[in-house]
Amino acid sequence: MSQVRTRFAPSPTGYMHIGNLRTCLYEYLIARVNGGTFVLRIEDTDQERYVEGAMDAVFGTLELTGIGYDEGPGKEGDCGPYIQSQRREIYKKYAEELVRRGHAYYCFCTKERLESLKGGDENLGASLNYDRHCRYLTQEEIAANLAAGKPYVIRQMMPTEGTTTFTDLVYGDITVDNKTLDDQVLLKSDGLPTYNFANVVDDHLMGITHVVRGNEYLSSTPKYNLLYEAFGWEIPTYIHCPPIMKDQHQKLSKRNGDASFLDLVNKGYLVDAILNYIALLGWSPRGNEEFFTLKELEKEFTLEGLSKSPAIFDIEKLKWMNGEYIRRMSPEDFRKAADKWLHEGLGDALYADEAVVNKVAALVQQRCVILSDIPERIRFLKELPEYDTAIYCHKKMKTDETISLRSLELTLPFVKAYTGEWISGDLYTGLCELAAANELKNSQILWPVRTACSGMEVSPGGATELMELLGRDETVRRIEAGISLLKAKLEA
């Protein structure tokens, strides 16, 4: 088999969404796993939908994910240019070639005429194909229209009988009646090709061997085959991927307000986790291992693992996977990735103390699922939140407000008199001894202290870990605050 070449062919009409990225990923992986070439081609043949900056989003995303292309804009290979708007002469030439070969024809129908063909207004569903009016124009009529400078499009001349079959690697053989095929437009009146035409021409010219795309193209694939055949070109291997859904009925899409790739990144999902997760939506690995870096996928990816039914994007599983990725990071990497969030949660003053930041990072790395969880969870370090004394009551810890008050009153002098090193381990030993000396369970001291230090029902660390972070002065202050709160409550 000739060398494998795949391409990612986005159109710069918006931002990179999850489905796009997954298709791109698969295309990239198919190239890599076969030692082939991955091409990036920009399909900007619709000047009306062009969105400024969309191309940068594509480049930015590829850069971020580490999906590198071998040929494309800025990386010229032998098949350039890689931007379709710079190739318009090519399409025109091939469209005319097809006319010459008798597989396409000039059509001078006006938009108005085409509109009227639609059968007016209330034509529920049943829309009609083009009536092929211009297909039967005489050579003279065509020449006259051309000479008169009438605007025209070039349409594909579909066979009127028989069937067309194509083979898709994931869906198998699919056959359709040629009767159902529309004489689709190949070259628009502005001289630019339609997607369907440019795609075929470029895929051939660029030597693409595996055409990977969403399965919404399944129904236009027979037309592609007819085009390849009309030119006498080799038909590529088709790989249609099922969509990624938001729920049972709707696709995941930016239009529906669903998060794009960049949105997820901004929310604190890790690029590698997102990539890993979406690789699994529509593809399953050989074994039970679910964690794959890009580099590993470049070895492990298999076409056999592709599935044909849609997959619902499950943010819960992504969250879980993201948490796993976070925990697997080195402390240094995590510190870097979480920097902005740590800063936000701690505030300038605490953030200035690198030792504190590192300790907080270590605690939080073990418990956050997405990076944006961080600020909320550590804000209490900056400032003790207002809290209700009800949180001192904990059945399992065997504490209530009365016991908590007593524990805090025991702890306060202990803390003030403490002469050891101010680190969690030693403080823990000390507090446990204090509990034993007063015939209390460890938890009856530790829970109230943790609560007083954090003012929260849950905190990213236990009593002594928080004490260490807070330092002695602040610990004393918070215990005193707890004591007066509890007193006020119990006296009421």
Place this chain on the structure above:
RNA sequence: GGCCCCUUGGUCAAGAGGUUAAGACAUCGCCCUUUCACGGCGGCGACACGAGUUCGAUUCUCGUAGGGGUCACCA
């Protein structure tokens, strides 16, 4: 509506004519434990339906139902 495609637990999914129908997320319970999280153990939970082929179908065929796609001078 025509045509095309899809259908294993709530979700992602493996499997293949004969299995106790994997695994993961979620969920529930227990354990660990200075809260939470992590971790460990365990539970609940699925082959859309109906025929046919077969000694035997979740797996093959055909229908039915449900869902999706497509029917542009958009990609």
